[in-house]
Amino acid sequence: MKLFDVYPLFxxxxxxxxxxxxxxxxxxxxLDLYGGHAVISIGHAHPHYVEAVSKQVATLGFYSNSVINxxxxxxxxxxGKISGYDDYQLFLINSGAEANENALKLASFYNGRTRVISFAKAFHGRTSLAVxxxxxxxxxxxxxANGHVTYLPLNDTEAVKAELAKGDVCAVIIEGIQGVGGIQVPTTEFMQTLRTACDETNTVLILDEIQSGYGRSGKFFAHQYTGIRPDMITVAKGIANGFPMAGVLISPKxxxxxxxxxxxxxxxQLACxxxxxxxxxxxxDNLVENAAKxxxxxxxxxxxxSxxxxxxxxxxxxxxxxxxxxxxxxxxxxxxxxxFTGVSGTNVIRLLPPLCxxxxxxxxxxxxxxxLLK
Incomplete structure (x- = not known):
């Protein structure tokens, strides 16, 4: 058997x-300035990480979610404490796409709607509704391609207010900073307008912090630069430094x-x-502060x-x-x-190094x- 050929490889x-x-x-x-797609948060083979994972797998690697963990x-x-979201609830899964799928599913259970607002150049995963x-x-x-999603220009406040005013949007999903889209940063004004418009229309606001979260932006979550609190936050990549894991932080509502x-x-148990x-x-190691500095x-x-x-x-x-x-x-x-670096589209080099x-x-x-640029 051969591997299914899905990536061009160096x-x-x-x-x-x-x-x-x-x-x-x-x-x-x-020199690793890409961290395996922003996954390596604390650095490769950190001794404390190696010890903790080794000790856990030698004790109990896995058991069912039907018992206390x-x-x-x-x-x-x-x-909750490190992120500033003590009052939220946590649902743990395995990948970023899975996190976004569950967030969108929970949003639809909440308000009974089916339409989703996403943005130009957005990337939220490769499965079902996430893709x-x-x-x-x-x-x-x-x-x-089931017609659930309306794509709007990023940072266009009038466009998003007009769509939400229709009253039929289940959820808005937006990245804290767009990664695959070329490191596009939502403005504070746009994010605050989005939060207000979602509140007024009972629309769920989902912040995809899968790439931009976990300290990478110099704050724990990139959206914290804008002073808003979303209804759900999705995390993955850096959460376990390369071990497959993800989560949804869920508002008390x-x-x-x-x-x-x-x-x-x-x-x-091993992922935790x-x-x-x-x-x-x-x-x-004060890695969030280090990322900022x-x-x-x-x-x-x-x-x-130049x-x-x-x-x-x-x-x-x-x-x-x-x-x-x-x-x-x-x-x-x-x-x-x-x-090692990454790219986005044709003209953008992406840097996503370990936070150390x-x-x-x-x-x-x-x-x-x-x-190379001389």
């Missing part, structure tokens, strides 16, 4: 990681009903141990490059837009300068990039 076999660095099977070291209780309490809410027709199969939501693997270790390290430095330095059309983002979620396609530049960064990135490592990236 001819690099990564076999080891430590902090913000990875190594291939030939022993070549790379004290690790889930502890995770909910600690996540329908993703503004990319190339990945929406005919079976997913929602009352749980047995049978509406469920999961086999979600919140299992990984997620708790992530919170341990984030707190001990090092990210501000990176953004400031990158804005000095070759870069625009630098966007917050913290360690940064987009570099060029006037020309970046495919060759990304290849040169990887194969000549030994730096140091000033020295940030400056090393600037140095390597400058060699």
């Amino acid at each position: 001819d690099v076999n990564i076999v080891k990681g430590k902090g913000c660095h990875v190594w291939d099977d030939k022993g070549q070291e790379y 004290q690790l889930q209780v502890e995770l909910a309490q600690r996540l 329908e809410a993703t503004n990319n027709p190339k990945i929406i199969a005919p079976i997913n 929602f009352t749980p009903v047995y049978g509406q939501l469920g999961t086999t693997f979600g919140g299992n 141990a990984a997620a708790l270790a992530v919170l341990d390290v984030m707190e001990a 090092v990210g501000s430095h990176l953004i400031e330095e990158l804005k000095k490059f 070759h870069i059309k625009e630098v966007r983002g917050e913290g360690l979620m940064i987009g570099l837009e060029f006037n020309e396609p970046v495919k060759e530049l990304r290849q040169q960064l990887l194969f000549d300068q030994k730096v 990135l140091s000033m020295e490592e940030a400056d090393e990236f600037i140095s390597r990039l400058s060699k």
Whole structure:
């Protein structure tokens, strides 16, 4: 049997990681400015994380959600405290798409509606309703194109107020900062207008913080720059530093009903141990504050490059837009300068490093990039 060919692959076999660095099977070291799609939050192979996961899997890796799991209780309490959402409820699942599916499902149970507002360049996942809410027709199969979703321009307050005024919208789903869409940042005015309009029309506001959350923006959630509180927040990626896990933070306005939501693997003991270790390290090493500090430095330095059309983002979620396609530049960064980066569309380089990135490592990236942009 062969693997189903879904991704074009770089001819690099990564076999080891430590902090913000990875190594291939030939022993070549790379600076990791992508963190495996923003998944590596506390750095590769952090010793506390390794110990916690190893100890848990040697004790109990998994058991059913039909019994008490004290690790889930502890995770909910600690996540509520560190994020500022103590009064919310937590539902644990396995992936970002799954988080968005369950948030949209719960929203529809709540108000009985079926229409969803999403935004231009949005990405919310590759399954069922999550992919329908993703503004990319190339990945929406005919079976997913069910007419539930209206796409609006990001930051267009009048357009969103007009749609919500119709009174038939179940939910608005929006990323704290658009990732796949090219590091597009919603304005404070837009987010506050959105919150008010949702309240006035009994529409559920869902913040997809799967890529922009968990400290990446320099605040725990990117939407916290705008001073709003959504009805639900979806998280994944950095929550367990590479172990498959996700969650939905759910406002007290929602009352749980047995049978509406469920999961086999979600919140299992091994996943919870990984997620708790992530919170341990984030707190001990002040990683949210580090993301803000090092990210501000990176953004400031990158804005000095005349070759870069625009630098966007917050913290360690940064987009570099060029006037020309970046495919060759990304290849040169990887194969000549030994730096992993991401892309968005044709003209944007995406930086999503582990939140432990140091000033020295940030400056090393600037140095390597400058060699290619001279």
